[in-house]
Amino acid sequence: xxxxxxxxxxxxxxxxxxxxxxxxxxxxxxxxxxxxxxxxxxxxxxxxxxxxxxxxxxxxxxxxxxxxxxxxxxxxxxxxxxxxxxxxxxxxxxxxxxxxxxxxxxxxxxxxxxxxxxxxxxxxxxxxxxxxxxxxxxxxxxxxxxxxxxxxxxxxxxxxxxxxxxxxxxxxxxxxxxxxxxxxxxxxxxxxxxxxxxxxxxxxxxxxxxxxxxxxxxxxxxxxxxxxxxxxxxxxxxxxxxxxxxxxxxxxxxxxxxxxxxxxxxxxxxxxxxxxxxxxxxxxxxxxxxxxxxxxxxxxxxxxxxxxx
Amino acid sequence: xxxxxxxxxxxxxxxxxxxxxxxxxxxxxxxxxxxxxxxxxxxxxxxxxxxxxxxxxxxxxxxxxxxxxxxxxxxxxxxxxxxxxxxxxxxxxxxxxxxxxxxxxxxxxxxxxxxxxxxxxxxxxxxxxxxxxxxxxxxxxxxxxxxxxxxxxxxxxxxxxxxxxxxxxxxxxxxxxxxxxxxxxxxxxxxxxxxxxxxxxxxxxxxxxxxxxxxxxxxxxxxxxxxxxxxxxxxxxxxxxxxxxxxxxxxxxxxxxxxxxxxxxxxxxxxxxxxxxxxxxxxxxxxxxxxxxxxxxxxxxxxxxxxxxxxxxxxxxxxxxxxxxxxxxxxxxxxxxxxxxxxxxxxxxxxxxxxxxxxxxxxxxxxxxxxxxxxxxxxxxxxxxxxxxxxxxxxxxxxxxxxxxxxxxxxxxxxxxxx
Numbered sequence: 001x002x003x004x005x006x007x008x009x010x011x012x013x014x015x016x017x018x019x020x021x022x023x024x025x026x027x028x029x030x031x032x033x034x035x036x037x038x039x040x041x042x043x044x045x046x047x048x049x050x051x052x053x054x055x056x057x058x059x060x061x062x063x064x065x066x067x068x069x070x071x072x073x074x075x076x077x078x079x080x081x082x083x084x085x086x087x088x089x090x091x092x093x094x095x096x097x098x099x100x101x102x103x104x105x106x107x108x109x110x111x112x113x114x115x116x117x118x119x120x121x122x123x124x125x126x127x128x129x130x131x132x133x134x135x136x137x138x139x140x141x142x143x144x145x146x147x148x149x150x151x152x153x154x155x156x157x158x159x160x161x162x163x164x165x166x167x168x169x170x171x172x173x174x175x176x177x178x179x180x181x182x183x184x185x186x187x188x189x190x191x192x193x194x195x196x197x198x199x200x201x202x203x204x205x206x207x208x209x210x211x212x213x214x215x216x217x218x219x220x221x222x223x224x225x226x227x228x229x230x231x232x233x234x235x236x237x238x239x240x241x242x243x244x245x246x247x248x249x250x251x252x253x254x255x256x257x258x259x260x261x262x263x264x265x266x267x268x269x270x271x272x273x274x275x276x277x278x279x280x281x282x283x284x285x286x287x288x289x290x291x292x293x294x295x296x297x298x299x300x301x302x303x304x305x306x307x308x309x
Numbered sequence: 310x311x312x313x314x315x316x317x318x319x320x321x322x323x324x325x326x327x328x329x330x331x332x333x334x335x336x337x338x339x340x341x342x343x344x345x346x347x348x349x350x351x352x353x354x355x356x357x358x359x360x361x362x363x364x365x366x367x368x369x370x371x372x373x374x375x376x377x378x379x380x381x382x383x384x385x386x387x388x389x390x391x392x393x394x395x396x397x398x399x400x401x402x403x404x405x406x407x408x409x410x411x412x413x414x415x416x417x418x419x420x421x422x423x424x425x426x427x428x429x430x431x432x433x434x435x436x437x438x439x440x441x442x443x444x445x446x447x448x449x450x451x452x453x454x455x456x457x458x459x460x461x462x463x464x465x466x467x468x469x470x471x472x473x474x475x476x477x478x479x480x481x482x483x484x485x486x487x488x489x490x491x492x493x494x495x496x497x498x499x500x501x502x503x504x505x506x507x508x509x510x511x512x513x514x515x516x517x518x519x520x521x522x523x524x525x526x527x528x529x530x531x532x533x534x535x536x537x538x539x540x541x542x543x544x545x546x547x548x549x550x551x552x553x554x555x556x557x558x559x560x561x562x563x564x565x566x567x568x569x570x571x572x573x574x575x576x577x578x579x580x581x582x583x584x585x586x587x588x589x590x591x592x593x594x595x596x597x598x599x600x601x602x603x604x605x606x607x608x609x610x611x612x613x614x615x616x617x618x619x620x621x622x623x624x625x626x627x628x629x630x631x632x633x634x635x636x637x638x639x640x641x642x643x644x645x646x647x648x649x650x651x652x653x654x655x656x657x658x659x660x661x662x663x664x665x666x667x668x669x670x671x672x673x674x675x676x677x678x679x680x681x682x683x684x685x686x687x688x689x690x691x692x693x694x695x696x697x698x699x700x701x702x703x704x705x706x707x708x709x710x711x712x713x714x715x716x717x718x719x720x721x722x723x724x725x726x727x728x
Binding site for chain 2: 062077145172252270272275
């Protein structure tokens with residue numbers, strides 16, 4: 001009882017609430033407090049620490065000798081960083097766009113009241129249950145010119161068939177897109193399918209009564225209704241793209257050379273294996289900046305339009 | 310070094326852990342290493358038994374992951390929290406970095422009693438010292454510049470073991486015509502760098518190698534000699550197969566074992582794969598110095614660095630350092646690992662022919678000045694410079710349109726850009 005009476009005190013002298021009511025008012029805050037404190041410390045606190053480290057000359061272990069923005073300057077002069085950043089734009093853009101398009105198409109096709117829908121849905125959704133490491137290894141074998149698809153088609157007699165993106169420095173980054181799309185598009189399909197099922201039938205019936213054709217109904221009625229789903233899907237896919245690390249490690253190892261490096265693998269290599277904690281932190285901060293630059297305007301426009309709409 | 314002082318809490322926690330695990334031993338050493346593959350783990354076990362025979366406890370702290378990257382990450386977090394292990398597998402210039410942080414303890418007492426100054430070749434002893442004091446003990450010596458070959462494939466192609474790079478290219482053509490892959494290789498940055506440093510040694514010699522990859526002289530790095538070495542290095546690509554990117558080194562070795570490929574340029578840890586396949590050195594597989602590097606020996610030395618500890622743990626740590634260099638462990642460990650003992654005075658008659666030749670070359674090059682540290686294996690420069698050089702080498706090797714001049718220019722930048 002002493003706990004609840006001490007908690008009742010902040011309620012102020014003017015309010016005459018029973019201790020139990022006060023406890024009820026404070027309980028949610030009390031229960032949430034540890035997780036808030038933990039995320040403040042482990043997420044925002046460490047972000048801040050990373051920023052501080054990015055301004056120092058930390059090498060193997062953190063040091064606090066400040067060198068201003070020298071690490072950022074070094075990063076800008078680093079070829080490998082630019083390769084990694086360009087790759088992220090290519091990989092992230094294609095991954096999100098193809099997943100959305102493919103997911104929507106699959107969802108619309110599955111939504112046609114076909115037989116065995118449940119089984120088909122499971123088939124498409126299962127890749128999501130695999131870890132990216134498994135996906136990476138499987139596609140590494142499939143895409144290996146000497147073992148996988150190329151060898152198989154050549155075995156069928158098409159001797160001139162070539163599909164060697166995995167070992168081609170210019171094309172390696174697209175193999176990441178293939179594997180990631182294979183894994184995630186089923187999940188996007190499930191999101192869209194749920195969205196499609198949530199659309200009120202009467203709206204579609206009304207459009208049909210007005211004489212709208214099927215493609216027109218989809219374009220003008222169904223797609224606008226799916227806007228919140230697109231929002232969630234983009235959020236989820238974008239963060240998968242930016243965090244991609246395991247897929248690169250398993251599929252290409254960043255190679256050939258460092259042609260398929262992404263910022264996450266760059267950061268890991270420098271901060272943890274090359275004794276350049278300062279440079280690694282600087283690259284982590286730029287990754288964070290990139291995420292914010294995409295997310296803030298998008299969140300802002302989405303949330304604002306929802307409030308007005 | 311206030312930040313690294315043991316906090317009472319950590320001390321209490323580790324004490325509690327030690328007590329609950331083994332209350333029988335008075336003094337214990339905790340050794341962080343990544344000798345986790347079959348043969349290596351057995352070899353590390355020999356050390357454990359030797360320690361236990363003297364009444365000390367051994368707490369194994371093995372962190373898997375071939376290159377030791379994971380182990381180093383674990384070690385850093387342990388060191389930062391003020392609770393480092395008694396000893397850890399640290400090598401080359403990294404010993405100096407840990408030494409500069411003031412975390413390593415000296416071994417001068419053991420070194421003097423055991424006569425390490427006379428036992429170890431000066432090149433090896435220098436690496437083990439920080440500020441003139443011994444802080445680490447060498448476990449083994451790997452030779453990196455080896456060429457491994459499958460004699461049946463060589464015979465089928467009608468060529469002999471090449472001794473120069475020109476012979477290697479000529480043999481490669483014949484092997485290719487006979488339907489085999491001339492040179493097995495895995496397209497990973499460290500493997501590219503391993504082949505590169507061997508080619509540089511062959512085309513430019515040990516003095517230039519030292520200038521460029523150890524002293525990082527910008528003139529040498531950007532010179533015509535370097536450009537020529539880079540061009541030769543890229544020409545080697547014609548001897549390799551197209552599927553190599555990302556391949557692990559042991560898969561490349563198994564190509565030689567299975568007779569798909571004729572040769573591989575790799576350090577002597579490759580021998581472990583041949584041995585595991587039940588092959589005999591000199592009969593089922595051949596070893597020779599990499600073409601053009603007969604008078605050189607690129608070394609890769611594993612060592613155990615000793616952290617600053619106190620009391621009984623220190624006593625056990627000193628015993629560990631002594632036992633590591635004793636013949637029993639040196640012989641058992643190096644037979645399993647494919648390397649040679651760090652002390653040249655041991656009897657090599659029980660080792661295979663490749664190890665005997667390695668030992669011979671080690672002694673000879675130590676006298677004649679052909680003993681050089683391996684850049685690709687972290688013996689020549691610090692991790693940051695090494696990483697920057699890896700980037701240049703692997704990018705150049707894998708980009709068909711990148712010119713050698715440009716790569717040499719980037720190498721100069723890479724060596725200078727590191728703070």
